[in-house]
Amino acid sequence: MDSVLVLDSLSRSFGVKRALNDLSFEVPQGEVFGFLGPNGSGKTTTMRVIFGLLTPDSGEVRLGGKKVTKDYSKHFGYMPEERGLYQKMTVEDQLVYFGRLHGLSRENARTKALHWLDRFGLVGQAGSKIEALSLGNQQRVQLVAALIHDPQVLILDEPFSGLDPIATASMAEVMHEIVKAGKTLIFSSHQLDLVESICEKVAIIKDGSLVAYGDVDELTKGDDLEIELVTSSFDLSWVSDVSGVEGFSENDGRVRVRLLHPYVSQDLLRAALANGDVREFTFRKKKLSEVFLQAVATKSASEDSLNEMTSPLEEVERA
Template sequence: MAAPALEVDGVRKSYGRRPVVDDMTFDIRAGELFGFVGSNGAGKTTTMRIVLGVLAPDAGEVRWLGRPVDFAARRRFGYMPEERGLYPRMKVDEHLRYLGELHGLSPAAARSAAGRWIERLELSGYASEEVQNLSLGNQQRVQLAAALVHGPAVLVLDEPFSGLDPVAVDVMRDVLAERAAEGVPVLFSSHQLSLVERICDRVGIVGGGRLIAC
C-alpha cells in the first residue's frame, strides 16, 4: 500500500465554544479519489479550508509528503470552493490565464493551459464570453478549469458536481479520474452518494466534526 500523500492529523477548529472540527484525522494516497460525505454542518468545508490554509486550525496538522503544509506547498494545490469564486465580468479565457499567472505560470504557459482546459471541459464556444453570461453548469466547469489550470499536485473540491447536468457530470468525473491516474490525490465532497460510491476509491463519512467511518 502506498504511503499517504496528504495527511490531516488531529485537526480541531472551534468558533467560540462551538467545535466545528473535532480531532479530524484521515489521509489520502497519491492517485486516490477520496470522497468526503456528511450532512450540512458536519465539518467538511471547514476541514477543506484548513487543508488549503484559508483557515488556521486550533490544533492538529496538515502534512503533504510527510512535511507540514506551508505556503509554497499550498501554491501547488488546486481548490474549487462550493461558492463560485469567479470574477463575473472577466472573459473565460482571460480569467483562466490570469489565474494561471497568479500561480506562477509564464504568460505563454498560462495561455496554453487555459486553452487546453477550455477544450477539455467543452467550453470552447464560451471562451470569449463573460463568466456572468454562462449557465450555472458552465460556470461550474470554468471553476474546475480554474482549479486545474496551474497543474496542481493536489485537488480539493467542495461539491464539484452541484448543479451539473448528466453530461457535465460525466465530463467532470472523467477529468478527476484522469488527474488521479496521473498520481494526483483528489479530495472532494458531495451529497450525491450514488456518484461518490461509483467513482471513489475510498469514502470518509463525517459527522459532528469527526471522521466517523472510512
C-alpha cells in the same frame, strides 16, 4: 498505495464550540476521494486547515510527508460550491487572469489554460464569453481555473450542484481525467450515489470527528444474511415457506430476503428456480447512503438537548 495527504489528530475550536475533534485520516495518491458529512460537521473547517488558512489548536496536516503551512497553498487547487467566474470575460482571458494571480507569467498561464481546455474538449470555446457557455461547460472552466497553477491536490465542493444528468456524467469523466493526469482529487457532495460511483475511498465526519473511513467497496459490502433476487414469479408466498427465512420485502420487482443462517441461501435459490425464472440472485450490497446514515445517526441525549437550544443561525461554523 502511498498517502499524499495526512490529517493527524486535528482539533480546532471557535470559542466554546469544538469544530474538529482529534480528526485523523489519509488521502491516497492519485485517487478520487470522497469527504462527506452532514451540514455543520466540520468539513469547511477541515478544508481551511488543509489549505493552511486556519491553524489547528493541535495536530497537523502533512502533504508529501511535510507539514502544511500557509506557504503550501500553491500545492492545492480549490473549486468552491459558489462559483466565481466573471461572466463578461472570455474563457481564455479569465483563465490567464487566474493564472497570473497564482504567480504565473502571462504566456505560461495561457499555455496551461489551453492545455486543460483541450483536454476537457473546450479549446474551441477559448474566445467565448463565460456567459455564453452552458452551466456544465462553466463548471469545466472553473475546474481549469483550479488546475491552472498545477496543484498536487484538487479539492471540489459540490461539483455537481445544478448540473443535469448529461453534464453530471461529463463532469465525472473530467474528474477521472484529472486523476489520470497524476492529480489527487478530493470532493465533497451530498449526492451520495455519485460519490459511490466515482470514489475509491471516503471519509465521513460528524461533529468534527471521524465516524467512517475506508474503501467504498468495503464500507458497502453487505453481510451473508441478506439476499436480493429478481424473479418472474408474481406469487411470492413460497419465500416464507423456505425454512430459515426470517422475512422478506418486495420493491419494484426486487425481492429482499433476510436469512437466519448463510447456508439458507442455497435452499432459497432452489425454491426460486422451482417457482419461476431467476434473473438475479446476489448477496445484498449496502448503498453508501445507508452507510452514511448509520454512521451519523448516533446521538447522545446531551447532543439532542444542545440542538434544541441552539439555532442553526447561532452556529459558529457551518460546513
